[in-house]
Structure formats: C-alpha cells, structure tokens
Amino acid sequence: MIVYILVALMFFTGLYGIIAKKNIIKIIVGINIVGYASNLLFILLGYKWEGIAPILTEDIPINYFVEKAVDPLPQALVLTSIVIDLAFVAFLAALAIRLFERYGTFDMDKIRRLKG
C-alpha cells in the first residue's frame, strides 16, 4: 500500500506545481510530473510478485509464461500515454516560446496585461 501513497504524493506535487506556481515552465514541469505519476500507477497495478516481462522466448513454456508474466494491457496503454505526453509538452513549450517573444517573461502575472 505504501507504493500507492508515494505515487499519490508524486501526483499531488505535480498538481501543486500546476495550480500554485506562476511561472509557465514550472507549470509545464508540473504537468509532466502528473504524467509520470499516472503512468507509474498503471504499471504498479499490473505488476505481480516474481513476475517476468511479457516477452516469450523459446525456452519458456507457454503455460508458465501465462501464469508468471505481468499484465501487458496497462503496459500497452502507458506506451501510448508516454508518447502523447511528449507531444503535449512540445506543444506547451512552443506556446511558451511564443508568449516569451511577445511579453519578454515567463511570469503569468506579467503576461496577464493585454497588449497589442
């Protein structure tokens, strides 16, 4: 159970970064950390003790493999989610670059002024 509490601690650290920080880079880092925590939660939910990776080599009998391998379904979902996180972070970084070119700062309070 302690692993789930640690994952929750990580998640709420990222959430704090998203809602309390005023710097755009800190917000992007917070979004990334929330993504880490949720990915790790999925993998932890699929793990079984003494589990082996879900890759069948020739010297493993199929019945032993089905009994011992960890759940491949969360792994497939996380594989998708990680790549989407990267695309999302790249998009947010592009937005931050454009905001910096216009306002000269990453601070949300100074960006709030309307300009142009």
Added chain:
Amino acid sequence: MTLNLPLLVVLMLLMTGGCVISITARSLTSSVVSMGTAGLILSILFLLLGAPDIAIVQVFVEIVALIVLLSTIRRETRADMSSSGLYGVLTLLIFALFLFVFMFHGNEIVRPFGQPVITMGAKYLASPALLNAPNAVTATVLDFRGYDTLGEATIIFTAIAGVIVLLRIKGRKDE
C-alpha cells in the same frame, strides 16, 4: 535482478525527491534538470517492474523532453520566487483528504500491490501462440488495441501540426 519492496520504495522516494526539487527550485535550469532525473529513475522503475519496452521509450522521451524544455528556457533563467500560498494549502488539504480516505478504504479501492487479477491480459498473454508474436505488449498495441494506436497517431499528428503552426518563421504572404 529481482525486485523487492525496500528497493522499490527507495527508488520511488528518490523520484519523489526529484519531483519536489523540480517544483520548488528557484532556478529554472535546476528545475528542468531535476525533472529529467525523476524521469530517468522512472525508467529504471519500469525496467524493474517487468516493462522493458516502456523503459526504453521512457528514456528516449525523457531526453527529448529535456532538450525541448532546456532550449525553451535558454532565453531566461531568472530566479522564480512566485507562488500562491492559498493554492498550496488547498493542495495539502486535498492530499490529506486522500490519505484519510485511502487509510480506511484503500483495500476496497485497489488490490494489494503485487497481486493483481489479470482478466483481459490473460487472453493477450496467450497471444504469442495465437499470433506468432513473441512480445505480448507489441501484440496488444498493434493488434488487439489497434484502434487505440490509431487514435494515438492522430493525437501526435495534431500536436505536431500545432507546434509547426506556432513556430513557423514566415507569416502570411499576402500582407
């Protein structure tokens, strides 16, 4: 290398420390670099938890994200002191509420760590014999969950199109 609970907890504590430092650090550079540290520890965790494919993808993605963020903040590395105290207290309250609920009802919410009930995954695990694909994760991504992968490709295409539109150098020609 087999996994045991103390090793897992120590690695996760290190990763949580990296996350806390990256949120609270004053310099933006150290913030981004500690986020990268947390991501690399996460890839070690994936490797130990029986997910080598995801570990490889995580290392790759982490390095690319680090390069993207570092090239973003090269324009300004000024210290960041600003934060709003009210929201910090609010987050702490939500976390305390979560801990309170989890302490009493955790056994009903999740199974104990390391003892999952694999229902759908058991069918996917039998796939190497079915599809002649040695890697069950690949079989899941590309065959059983092929529509999800199509959606993922759509999202990535949209995000990259957005990045290109935002970062193009030339504007419209007819001005």
